[in-house]
Amino acid sequence: MDKYSWIGLTLMGLIVVGFMFLTRPSEEQLDAQRHYYDSIRVANQIADSLHAVSERQRQELADIEAQKQNVDTTAEHRDLLAQKLYANFAPAAFNQEQTIDVKTQKLHLTFSSKGARIEQARLLEYKAYGDTVNPLSLFRPDESSLDFTFIHRGNDYLHTSELNFLLADDSMLGDTVRQLTWRLQTDIDNSWLDFVYQIPADDYIVRFSIVPHNIQNVLLQNVTSAEMSWFQKIPQQERGRKFEDRYATLQYMFVNGDVKNLSESKAENKRLATPLRWIAYKDQFFSTVLISDESFESADVESSYPLDPITGKKDMRYIKQYNTRAVLGFMPEQNTQLNFRYYLGPNHYNTLKAYDKNVAKADRLNLKSLVPLGWKIVAWINMILVIPMFDLFTSWGLHIGIVILLMTLVIKLIILPFVFSSYRSSAKMRVLKPQIEEINQKYPPEKMQERQQATMALYQKAGVSPMSGCLPMLFQFPVLMAMFWFLPTAIELRGKSLFWADDLSAYDAIFTWTNNIPLIGNHISLFCLLMTLANIVYTYFNMQSQAGGGSEMKMMKWMMYLMPLMFFFIFNDYAAGLSYYYLVSLLITILQTMIFRWAIDDEKLLREMQAKQAKKSEKPKKSGFMARLEKMQREQQQYMREQAKKNARR
Numbered sequence: 001m002d003k004y005s006w007i008g009l010t011l012m013g014l015i016v017v018g019f020m021f022l023t024r025p026s027e028e029q030l031d032a033q034r035h036y037y038d039s040i041r042v043a044n045q046i047a048d049s050l051h052a053v054s055e056r057q058r059q060e061l062a063d064i065e066a067q068k069q070n071v072d073t074t075a076e077h078r079d080l081l082a083q084k085l086y087a088n089f090a091p092a093a094f095n096q097e098q099t100i101d102v103k104t105q106k107l108h109l110t111f112s113s114k115g116a117r118i119e120q121a122r123l124l125e126y127k128a129y130g131d132t133v134n135p136l137s138l139f140r141p142d143e144s145s146l147d148f149t150f151i152h153r154g155n156d157y158l159h160t161s162e163l164n165f166l167l168a169d170d171s172m173l174g175d176t177v178r179q180l181t182w183r184l185q186t187d188i189d190n191s192w193l194d195f196v197y198q199i200p201a202d203d204y205i206v207r208f209s210i211v212p213h214n215i216q217n218v219l220l221q222n223v224t225s226a227e228m229s230w231f232q233k234i235p236q237q238e239r240g241r242k243f244e245d246r247y248a249t250l251q252y253m254f255v256n257g258d259v260k261n262l263s264e265s266k267a268e269n270k271r272l273a274t275p276l277r278w279i280a281y282k283d284q285f286f287s288t289v290l291i292s293d294e295s296f297e298s299a300d301v302e303s304s305y306p307l308d309p310i311t312g313k314k315d316m317r318y319i320k321q322y323n324t325r326a327v328l329g330f331m332p333e334q335n336t337q338l339n340f341r342y343y344l345g346p347n348h349y350n351t352l353k354a355y356d357k358n359v360a361k362a363d364r365l366n367l368k369s370l371v372p373l374g375w376k377i378v379a380w381i382n383m384i385l386v387i388p389m390f391d392l393f394t395s396w397g398l399h400i401g402i403v404i405l406l407m408t409l410v411i412k413l414i415i416l417p418f419v420f421s422s423y424r425s426s427a428k429m430r431v432l433k434p435q436i437e438e439i440n441q442k443y444p445p446e447k448m449q450e451r452q453q454a455t456m457a458l459y460q461k462a463g464v465s466p467m468s469g470c471l472p473m474l475f476q477f478p479v480l481m482a483m484f485w486f487l488p489t490a491i492e493l494r495g496k497s498l499f500w501a502d503d504l505s506a507y508d509a510i511f512t513w514t515n516n517i518p519l520i521g522n523h524i525s526l527f528c529l530l531m532t533l534a535n536i537v538y539t540y541f542n543m544q545s546q547a548g549g550g551s552e553m554k555m556m557k558w559m560m561y562l563m564p565l566m567f568f569f570i571f572n573d574y575a576a577g578l579s580y581y582y583l584v585s586l587l588i589t590i591l592q593t594m595i596f597r598w599a600i601d602d603e604k605l606l607r608e609m610q611a612k613q614a615k616k617s618e619k620p621k622k623s624g625f626m627a628r629l630e631k632m633q634r635e636q637q638q639y640m641r642e643q644a645k646k647n648a649r650r
Contacts, residue, residue, distance in 0.1 A: 086152075086163065088152060088153070088186040088187050088188055088191075088217075088218040089158060089163060089184060089185070089186055089187075089218070090187060091186065092163040092165065092166075092184050092185050093163060093164075095113065095163075095166060096113075096164065097113050098113045098164075098167070099111060099113070099119070100170070100180065102178060102180070103124075104200065104201050105124070105201055105202045106124060106125060106202060106203065106204055107121065107123065107124065107204065107206075107344060107345075108121075108122040108123075108124055108135060109121055109122075109199065109206070110141070111180060111182075111197070112141070113165045113166070113167065114161070115160050115162070115163070115165075116160065116165040116182035116195035117145075117161070118206075118342070118344075119140075119144070120137060120139065120140050121138040121288070121344045122135040122137050122138070123135055123136045123138065123344070123345065126286070126346065128235075128237045129239045129503065129506070130239075136237060136286070137235065138288050139232050139233065139235075139288065143232060143233040143318075144232040144233070145161060145229070145230070145231045145232075146228075146229070146230050147159050147161035147229040147230075148160045148161075148227070148228050148229075149229070150219055150330070151219060151223055152219050153219065158219075160184065160193075160195075161229075163184060165184050165195060166182070166185060167182060168181045168182065168183035169181035173198065175201075176201040176202070177198050177200050178198070178199045178201075179197065179198050179199075180196070181194050181196050181197075182194065182195040182196075183195075186217075186218050188214075188218060190213070190214055191213065191214040191217045191218055192214075192215075193210065193211075193213070193215055194209075194210070194213065195208070195209075195211075196208070196209045196210075204343055204344055204345030204346075204351070205341050205342065205344075205355070206341070206344065207339075207340075207341055207342075208339075208340040208342055209337060209339045209340070210337065210338040212332065213335070214335070215332050216332045219332035220332065221331075221333040223330070223331070223332065224331055225297065225327050225328060225329060226327075226338075227328070228324070228325070228326045228327075228328055229323075229324070229325050230279075230290060230323070230324045230326070231322070232288060232321065232322055233306055233318045233320075233321045234248055234281065234283050234318055234321065234322070235317060235318055236316070236318065237283060237284070237285070237286065238284055238285070238506055240507050240573060240575075241316075241319070242573050243488070243506065243573050243574065243575070244283065244284045245319050246264055246265070247264065247282075247284040247372065247488075247489065248264065248282060248283050248320050249261045249262055249263070249282050249303065250262045250280070250281060250282065250301055250302075250303045250324075251280040251282050251369070251370060252272065252278065252279045252280065252299075252301065253276065253278050253365070253366060253369070254274050254275065254277065255274075255275045255276065255277050255295050257364070257366060259369040261282075262302075262303040263303070267305060268303055269300065269303070269304075270300070270301055270302075271300050273298045275295040276292070276295060276296040276299055276326070277292065278290060278291040278292065278367075279296070279299065279301065279324055279326070280343075280367075280370060281322045283319065283347075284489070285346060285489075285491045285505070286345065286347060287345070287346075287370050288343070289344075289367065289370075290324075290340060291340060291342075291343065291365065292328070292338075292339075292340055293341065294339065296326040296328060297326075297328065298326065298327045299327070300324070300325045301322070301323070302323045302324075303320055303321075304320065304323075305318075305320060306318045306320070306321045343367065346491050347371050348371070348492075349371045349373075349387060350387075350391065352367040352370060352371065353367075353368040356368070372489055373485050373486065373489075374485035374486075375481075377478055378481045378482045379482075379485075381478055381479060382482045382485065382486050385479075385482070386407070386479075386482050386486050387486070389407055389410060390403065390407060393406050393407065399498075400492065400493060400496040400504060400577070401498040401499075401580070404577060404580060404581050404584065405584055408581060408585050409588070411479055411483075411585075412585070412588050412592070415476055415479070419589075419592060423593065423596040436455060439451060439455055442454070480585075487575055487577045487578040488575040488577075488578055490505075490577070493575065496577075498576070498577075500526060501527060501576040501580075503576070504575060504576045504577035504580070505576075505577060506575060506576065507523065507525040507573055507575070507576060508526050508527050508528075509523035509524065509526075510524055510526035510529070511523060520569060520572055521572060521573060523572070525579060527576045527579035527583060528568060528571045528574070528576075530579075531567070531568075531579045531582045531583040531586065532564050532565065532568040534583055534586040534587055535567060535582075536561065536564045537586075537590060538586050538590050538593070539560050539561055539563070539564060541593045542593070543560060
């Protein structure tokens with residue numbers, strides 16, 4: 001290596017060492033890290049303890065229930081059994097289950113006294129694919145469960161899902177909020193546990209609070225936590241199961257604002273020891289989100305595929321199932337109140353974003369992250385360009401197909417100057433084709449370096465930049481990716497028809513068959529097929545403007561024609577709205593290419609380039625400064641030669 005390489009390596013080493021020195025943690029930071037990992041260890045121990053005791057008690061309950069089937073179930077025996085199972089909560093053991101329906105402008109909720117939970121949630125403004133009558137159900141009674149586990153004085157575990165609450169209050173808070181209070185009674189006067197729901201008339205968020213009243217009389221006091229178990233199956237709601245499964249995931253946000261999710265493509269479980277703000281059971285277009293106003297201290301989360309109880313294979317009625325076991329901060333002696341919020345609604349960007357309006361940054365829910373908008377720069381383009389433009393055009397009451405067409409035209413106009421510059425550069429390279437062929441004949445393939453140098457020299461003289469054709473792609477690619485992420489997740493496309501496509505959020509099958517074929521599936525989407533044909537036509541037009549070459553160029557042309565076919569297999573399952581956008585974009589691009597060809601005269605362009613080549617071949621006139629500088633250099637060189645001669649004579 002030369003000295004410059006050694007200097008470069010030395011500087012790199014100094015930078016690395018300096019960075020390590022500057023970023024090493026201080027003693028205070030090391031103490032904070034030790035405290036953090038200690039808290040994680042304690043939280044995990046609490047979770048394991050709760051789970052182990054809870055499982056043991058469940059087994060005991062099962063044994064008692066088995067014994068119950070073999071004895072006389074008299075009233076006295078029943079009371080003894082309830083006392084054994086539920087201690088001070090025995091009065092709630094044999095209440096009759098009841099359900100209450102609550103309808104708002106957006107939701108139809110069914111509450112069950114068994115566990116005081118929402119057992120069914122329906123969205124009145126939406127319907128599942130193929131059902132034109134019934135509202136869309138986020139979950140039904142047998143598809144979800146919610147259980148809170150507390151420790152009563154007998155050191156046994158109380159599961160709220162096993163007991164029937166009584167409806168203590170059903171009233172209105174003002175004119176817009178209905179309040180339901182479900183009460184879990186005890187055998188001690190003035191001591192109970194309330195589950196309070198507040199349901200607004202025109203919102204997707206339902207407030208939910210666990211309010212203890214003198215509960216320290218019946219619950220163990222030397223504990224600092226309770227456990228929550230939450231389970232839900234996600235029914236198939238859309239036409240394209242494969243595509244819906246791609247966007248269904250369990251998502252969660254830490255209290256510091258970071259949003260993560262489990263794998264969308266496989267079953268996965270994680271132990272999260274860092275406090276969480278919310279946990280979302282997410283489908284492609286709808287979510288059930290449980291938000292803790294305090295935090296979930298830790299949680300075990302799991303995403304899996306439900307199995308059919310008869311066949312043991314995947315239950316095709318459902319996309320996925322989610323399960324959470326979380327630890328909550330709870331101290332009975334202080335009658336700790338636990339406050340939650342349920343979001344039961346669509347993954348609509350503006351709806352979710354509105355919940356953070358006029359909210360301090362530290363308190364923002366960031367629910368808008370439930371709508372996937374792509375990588376950072378792509379998401380930024382979606383937020384500042386694509387979504388505002390989409391909202392503007394849809395606010396005019398236009399058909400969704402016209403909206404996508406207008407968006408395409410606006411995007412094409414924005415990048416038009418760069419596209420024209422790219423085409424002009426390609427035209428310059430095309431008219432230089434004879435000169436390039438002469439260079440190729442002069443320098444055989446063995447002298448590839450000389451051939452490239454001669455070609456670049458020709459481009460430089462003619463004023464051609466081979467890289468100028470890449471500039472439009474640099475501007476187009478992020479926008480194309482922004483639309484790639486936005487359109488399949490835009491709930492506004494759901495159920496909207498265009499020509500033969502009855503749902504732009506799903507594939508538009510023109511041919512279907514029973515068995516899946518590798519790479520293509522069981523259908524052919526017409527918009528995707530038209531997009532592929534338009535892409536082949538565009539590739540042909542584009543190849544006509546390229547300068548010729550050897551076998552390498554011919555191979556590249558074949559690859560360019562293979563790309564549209566690859567895109568067909570990729571986009572055949574995608575939303576018809578996305579394929580429609582790419583089809584319209586390609587048709588406009590083809591029209592632009594034809595106009596550019598008509599507007600640019602190759603012969604005139606060649607004369608301009610030849611004039612530039614001739615001008616650059618002339619010896620450039622030197623400036624006065626450069627002339628004086630060269631004169632000084634000649635005089636200096638003459639002086640040095642004379643001095644050398646004198647020294648030689650001596």
